[in-house]
Amino acid sequence: MIKALSAVTIAAFVAAAMTILPSFAPPVEASVPQALAKADRLPIRTVSVPCSAQHWPTMDASCLHRSNWKTGIQPVRVVTTDRK
16 A cells, blocks of 8 residues: 555656646747858868878869770779679
């Protein structure tokens, strides 16, 4: 009987706390979030290191193409797991 009475008392205190405590919170105002000034653009970085020292994905565009090839851009070898 004492366990049941203490459980009911604890539940009553928790319910009272959940009812009373939100009234102490500051009022909330609805507003539209402000967009950042440069939200649609990535920062422009100047690259001064040689191509061999750069790592993917922050490589300079000039390092992605080799100018000494006669055929232009070499095709990429694609390896898949599909067996047909």
